[in-house]
Amino acid sequence: MSDLAYERKEVILRVADLSLAINGRKVLRDINFEVKDIVRPGCTQGQVLALLGPSGIGKTQLLRMLAGLQRPSTGTVTVTDKAIPVHPGMIGMVTQSYTLFGWRTVLGNLMTAARQAGLPTREAREKSLDLLRQFHLEPCRHLYPAQLSGGQRQRVAIAQQVLSGGHYLLMDEPFSGLDMLEEENVCKLIVGVSCADDLNTIIVVTHDVRAAATVADTILMLGQVRSADGKLLPGATICEKYDLIERNLAWHEQITTRPEFYDLMRELRAKFVSLAGP
Numbered sequence: 001m002s003d004l005a006y007e008r009k010e011v012i013l014r015v016a017d018l019s020l021a022i023n024g025r026k027v028l029r030d031i032n033f034e035v036k037d038i039v040r041p042g043c044t045q046g047q048v049l050a051l052l053g054p055s056g057i058g059k060t061q062l063l064r065m066l067a068g069l070q071r072p073s074t075g076t077v078t079v080t081d082k083a084i085p086v087h088p089g090m091i092g093m094v095t096q097s098y099t100l101f102g103w104r105t106v107l108g109n110l111m112t113a114a115r116q117a118g119l120p121t122r123e124a125r126e127k128s129l130d131l132l133r134q135f136h137l138e139p140c141r142h143l144y145p146a147q148l149s150g151g152q153r154q155r156v157a158i159a160q161q162v163l164s165g166g167h168y169l170l171m172d173e174p175f176s177g178l179d180m181l182e183e184e185n186v187c188k189l190i191v192g193v194s195c196a197d198d199l200n201t202i203i204v205v206t207h208d209v210r211a212a213a214t215v216a217d218t219i220l221m222l223g224q225v226r227s228a229d230g231k232l233l234p235g236a237t238i239c240e241k242y243d244l245i246e247r248n249l250a251w252h253e254q255i256t257t258r259p260e261f262y263d264l265m266r267e268l269r270a271k272f273v274s275l276a277g278p
């Protein structure tokens with residue numbers, strides 16, 4: 001049980017009966033979950049959901065459907081309790097390749113995102129500079145993407161999506177290729193962005209079990225399941241949900257020093273291993 005008071009209120013994102021087949025091969029099946037607005041008295045609390053699963057299982061495809069960039073074979077993705085169907089541009093996505101405009105500087109990339117979100121030039125510049133400070137990118141402001149390290153490029157890509165407006169942010173493998181310190185920084189950034197507004201909702205796809213457990217309030221595990229007679233069903237689905245709030249593992253400083261955190265990591269690893277070799 002959580003020792004922090006909270007309530008789950010309106011639906012922010014709902015995924016219903018989603019499935020995807022590519023070239024006649026079922027990749028994902030029966031995906032159902034919802035993210036609700038978490039309300040905590042006295043603080044601004046966003047939502048962070050982590051999606052774990054073996055390589056090639058369909059995590060990127062699922063994110064693309066959540067962002068409206070890939071049409072599902074069946075099912076729907078809707079936002080808010082008014083069930084508005086998702087459409088491209090509504091939900092920001094930081095891809096595995098951190099897409100930036102190569103011919104624009106770091107500041108130029110951020111200002112373009114802010115201008116596209118409708119901010120006038122002066123405000124776009126101020127907000128971009130503010131985020132550059134927050135993301136420790138000020139020294140890089142006049143550099144071009146090709147002149148950045150992987151970690152720096154990734155922070156620019158996150159800042160760009162934050163500026164693009166909206167409350168939703170999908171991140172595909174945000175921890176890959178980062179050193180320990182950079183990983184900690186990105187974890188802090190994710191928590192910081194999620195807590196900037198009650199409605200902010202971040203979905204992180206990762207193989208990094210430790211980072212997922214550090215930032216998320218909920219973890220979903222994607223994998224293939226077997227039918228009652230032991231046959232492997234085609235397509236992956238959500239085979240486990242971990243509520244870190246109820247386990248009292250969300251929103252605490254220094255969470256990684258608690259023994260329960262390591263119990264959870266062991267549990268996640270065991271599940272992951274059981275999925276990795278069907």
Ligand SMILES: Nc1ncnc2c1ncn2[C@@H]1O[C@H](COP(=O)(O)OP(=O)(O)OP(=O)(O)O)[C@@H](O)[C@H]1O
Nearest residue numbers: 022023027053054055056057058059060061062207
């Ligand atoms: N454009 C495509 N054409 C055909 N098959 C594809 C295409 N994109 C993805 N797939 C297939 O869909 C499945 C899911 O791919 P996806 O990229 O979503 O996996 P993933 O879980 O994100 O893997 P990783 O952890 O390695 O990034 C894979 O079997 C892949 O081969």
Ligand SMILES: [Mg+2]
Nearest residue numbers: 059060096172
């Ligand atoms: Mg992927």
